[in-house]
Amino acid sequence: MEANNNAGCYASFSQMANQDTQRHLTQRDLEILLALDRCPLTVAQVLKLSQVFAPGQGFQSLRSCHERLQKMRQAGWIRSWPYATTGSGSSPEYYKTTLLGFRILYGDDAIPPTKRHFSHVSAANHHHTFCLAEFIVHTIVSAHRHDIRMAHFYRENTMRLDIDGEILLPDCAFEFHTPAGRQFNFVVEIDSGTERIRSDKDTDSWKRKIRLYDALQDQSYPNRFRVLIVSTRSRDRVHSILKFASEQARNPGRSLFYGVQLGDYLK
C-alpha cells in the first residue's frame, strides 16, 4: 500500500500565519483537521476520537469540543452540514475540511483528491457515511487502547484496486502496526444491505466483490490483507455474506473475509 494522505506533511506554522484567519492553530486543531480529512465526523465522533490525541489534548465534554469546532469553522478551516435524521430530535452536523484546512495539512500546493472532497454528502449517502465514520472512529480508539498504530489510511474511494481489468473501490483501507512490529493490512466494506449477495448482473454485488478480493489475494501473495465486512443491518446479513464467501473461496483454508454487525462492533 502506498500512502498519499498520511500525517506528517503539515505546512509550516509560518505558512499558516500568513492566512488571514488571525486564529491560533493548535496541535489539537491539526489532529482534528487530519481526522476530518479521513471522513466526515460529527461533534460526538470528534469527541470520541480525541481520546487518541496527544496527552492532555483530548476534549472533556461535548460542549468544549463543539465550541472548538465552531471556532475552526469561523476560521474557515472546516465546514459543516446537517445529517438527514431518522430518529427524534434535530439532526447532528457533520464536519469536513475546507480547501484552506486541507492545505494547512498538506501544504499550499496540495491538490484535493476529488472535486467533491470539500462539498456536502448527498442525502442518499448520509447513512453510509455516518456508519463508516462510526466504524473508523471506534477502530482508531480501540487500536490506540491496545497500543496499535494505524498507518497509511486511505479514505473512501481513494484506493483503486485494478484486478484483471476490473475495479474495486473499498470504503477505506489502512494498516495496523503492533508494538511487536507486526503489520496487518485491511480493506473495509460497509454493507448497508442495498447490494445483492449472489447476483451475477449487479455490478456491486457481493459475489463480484468476493471474487475480485479472492483474486487480488492470490496476486498479492505473500503479502496478505483482510477484508472487513461491516453490516449496518443485521447479524443474519453478515452470516449470509460470510457463508457465501466461504462457498466461493478458491482456498477454503484461507481466512480472507471477516464480518461484523456495526452495532455489535461498537459495543
Added chain:
DNA sequence: TGCGCAGTGCTCCCGCTTTG
C-alpha cells in the same frame, strides 16, 4: 480554554379533530 446553565430551533411521535 473549559464548563455549566438556560434557552432556541428543529424534528418526530402521538392523540385529537376535521374532512371527504
Added chain:
DNA sequence: CAAAGCGGGAGCACTGCGCA
C-alpha cells in the same frame, strides 16, 4: 371510517452568556 391536518410534548443538537 379512513386519511389528512393540527398542536402539544419530548428529545436532541446547538447557541449565548457568564464564571473560573
